[in-house]
Amino acid sequence: MGEFAFILTAAGAGLAQVFTGDIFPMMLVGIFVGMFLGLVPGLGGLIGFALLIPFSLSMEPLVGIAFLLAMSAVTTQTDTIPAVILGVPGTAAAMATSLDGYPLAKKGQAGRALCASYYASIFGTLVATALFLLFLPILRAVIFAFGQPEFFMLVMLGLILAGSLAGNSLARGLIMAGFGLLLSTVTLETSTGEPRFAGDILYLWEGVPLLPVILGIFAIPEVVDLARRKVSISATAYDTRVSGLWWGLKDCIRNWWLIIKAGTLGTVAGFIPGLGGQVAEWLAYGSAVASDKDPSSFGKGNIRGVIAPEAGTAAQKPGALIPTITFGIPGNGGMAIVLGVFLILGLRPGPEMVTTKLDSTMMMVWVIVVANVVAAILALLLQKWLVLLCYLRSSVIVPLVVGTMMVGATMANQSFGDVILFFIFGVLGYVFKHADWPRVPLIMGLIMGKLAEQYLFLSTNLHGFKWLTDRPIVWVIAVVIVAVVVVPAIKRAWYSSKGQQGFLTQESTLSEDDK
């Protein structure tokens, strides 16, 4: 009891610190900057972050940290905006959201989808904060219970989920996931020092960059189709209820249990170092699909398909902060940068961050929560104007989107290779979209492939093949993976025995708006 009282006191002190005269204004600046970075695909995430860090170093340590965390926290809120309105995820963390968000925009419900995503983000961070307070005493045991084999299985789970949930055909989804994995193996970092699959193309020696691939594969098909049919994004007429302010809130309240589940999954995925936001997003999306009465409605504009990944991704941020500042082990790529800045600002990760300096830690967690709230309010104020983008003529929106995406793609390596790759994957993306080959698993494979390879190799190097038999957590995750693959197949076989569909294609389920 005494410990909980201490934790709650520290939580209160941390929250009070957020609203002090030093921290709050810089936090607001960080929020504005983060919102802008998240809005423009290519600038959000690590790139814009890294370029703006020098500004934080001229501030007092806690102020600088608040600025950075606020900036980082809201990029995953605003990256939802291009994902919903244009069908182009601003960062990889918005891919699942775009599956249902974009169809909603096409139905004239962009405002509803955006508002639901803002509220879900806020509630997700609150869930993460509550979990952090509850599980603080056993945090260390949780973080160090996982080894390379468990990391590998979690990464594969995220990949299989994306492969099975993001399309009409499991086989095609998994082929695309495999293709993504294969693309991720392009590298110079082999044990021989010889480039693998890259030949003498120096541009590819550090791997196929993610950004031009994501932007090319999602943006170009959408703009080409808009231009082809000379239509605006939304099919419906302009609606004065376009803001979706209360609609989105009601959706979140109605799905409160889903938010708690998604938030929990996101927080846990954040705790586990090295997994990143993508696994959190897909675990949350998967849980929404699995618990829905009508899974076939996902991918066609089910609001739960927006709420769950947004709550999961938002919860992952406070979750990832914890191993970063308590053990100096970054929870994800963004936290690796944040940790570097922490060290330069004089903050020392360690157990005192969850004991004597718990109030400072809680201040950081609250910064993420408050930043999401403020960003949501600002986004809601701009909502009407943002949603109007859905009603612009294609002749206006197409060249602007193409131009912005091309610049965004170049942020990867600041090289012409980015532009060429953007175009190549644009062409491929168009073919895949119209041929009903889901693109999301390809991106997931590309993102998770390097991690999966590292963990797989280390697992066999460290444990031989015993890791497949001697580790209980590995079995648990394996069972979940098998269930994800087998259960839908059994369902399909059952349906097809009732003569309702062909072999190995899901019965109008989970169709991605990716056609």
Place this chain on the structure above:
Amino acid sequence: MTSSRLVDIVLTISFCILSILAVIMVNEFPFRDKLFPYVASAMIFLFAIVSCASIYADLRSSKNAAQNQPENRPSEGRLGDGIAGVHQDIRIVLRLFGFILLLVLLVLLIGHLIAIPLFIFVYMKMQNEPLWIAVISAGGFFVFTWTILVETMNVAFPIPYLVDWLGL
């Protein structure tokens, strides 16, 4: 055979070939470096076989059944036209990709800062947008890129080839 099925077959065979090529290309690497490409290639190959079996089964069932099969597997979303729809508009699609390819070549030659605003302006004018919209869009894009990315964030856009060739 529908155009969707044809594209499916082409893609499936292409992925099969890709996976085999990948295995051949990493064959000379030590175990550590070929393990994962083997795993990824095996995954592609296995599910490509499954997909082939699925296509074959669907073709057979559509042959045997006397009922009309849909001409095309429809794409999701409002356009909802799939490969057949694209086929109908193939010239328009190719022209659009041609524009984007031209933009790519322009960017390589004269750089992002000039090529993209130029593209925005020309495209809008070709679509008969009013001049002021075209000018504001192109100009606004240039101003945004220059002030925020180049001047503030010191983003180093690559040097265009024309500048390089002219030795400037």
Place this chain on the structure above:
Amino acid sequence: MTISKICKSLAITAFATTCVMGWSATSVKAADVNFKGKTVTIWMPSKSVSIRLFLEMWAEEISKNLPGNPKMIVKGKPGGGGLVGINFLYNAVKPDGLAMGYAATPAMIAYATKARGVKFDPKKMPVLGIMTQNWVGLYGKAAGIKGPFDIPNASGEMTFAARTKNHLTMTATLVMAAAGVKFKVVEGFGAPPTMFQAMSSGEVKMAYTSFPGYSRVVDNLNNMKIFPWFQYGNIDDQGNVTRDSLAKDVPTAVELFEKFNPAGIGSDDHKAVKTAIRIVAVNRTFWLPPKTDQKMVDAWRNAVKIASASKEFRAKYRKKFGAPFKFGNWQQAEKTIKASVAALDTPYFLPGGKGHKLMFRTKKKGGKKK
């Protein structure tokens, strides 16, 4: 708009662009070395945030000592394991004094071993200076030892986490062999925090990190029961190795080798451990593009020397990065590079030699010759 009109606009735009680009890229004439009103670019072949921060800080200091105090900006040119940046500096950047860059250890090793993708020649580039860095080997609870000198009493195999084979794994292997302990390098890890996590969970027993990476988080590492067992230390021209002033309690790898295997002093393995210190001394070398005018080069070298020696700058660096700023001027740089390249040019490190197998990656079967 008709096609001909578009082509005409294009041609005019292209012409205008080239004029503008030409005008803005006016270089500083060598006769009057004065950077007033100019912008100097420092090309960074990495995406690392800490390196960017250091370069920006250092550039500000250098600018104070360049005539005319130019504006300094840092731009990224990552890729190819650092080769894209240095190749770019060598082949594409104009030698007008308005740009400098650096090559990190992997790029220099690639050059020394004639690896693929190397398109630069340091012999043709004026060097400005060299940054050196100390490294630290770490052990975790699972190692079951009480301290560095307890290593010979270790039971079981010592596993050492590493990204890939390099001078550090070679050093650790030779020291462990001297101690008579079974040892295995586990390649494939990512950044040091992933190694720390693996050490804390007991999956590996040992790892390494850079000295700044260690000194800033030493309390946290100790809390995770992770402690240092060796450091590289500093080596002088006579080949004497001393402990870093910030880690006086941590023995150097050479000390440990000599303690565990006194009979091995003077052997090839012993020399190799010292060679590793020379190699690691080439952490970052700073260059100007080839054919830069000598007056420009002199101005730069002077500015860099003064900036690096500045007490204020050194104090700021130490505060931000948790370790002393170790920098050798251009003469020291030339000496160090020469010594490192010469050290690698011995049978021990040439293909087929023991050191080569320990430090460098093995060729794939039937692969292209380097």
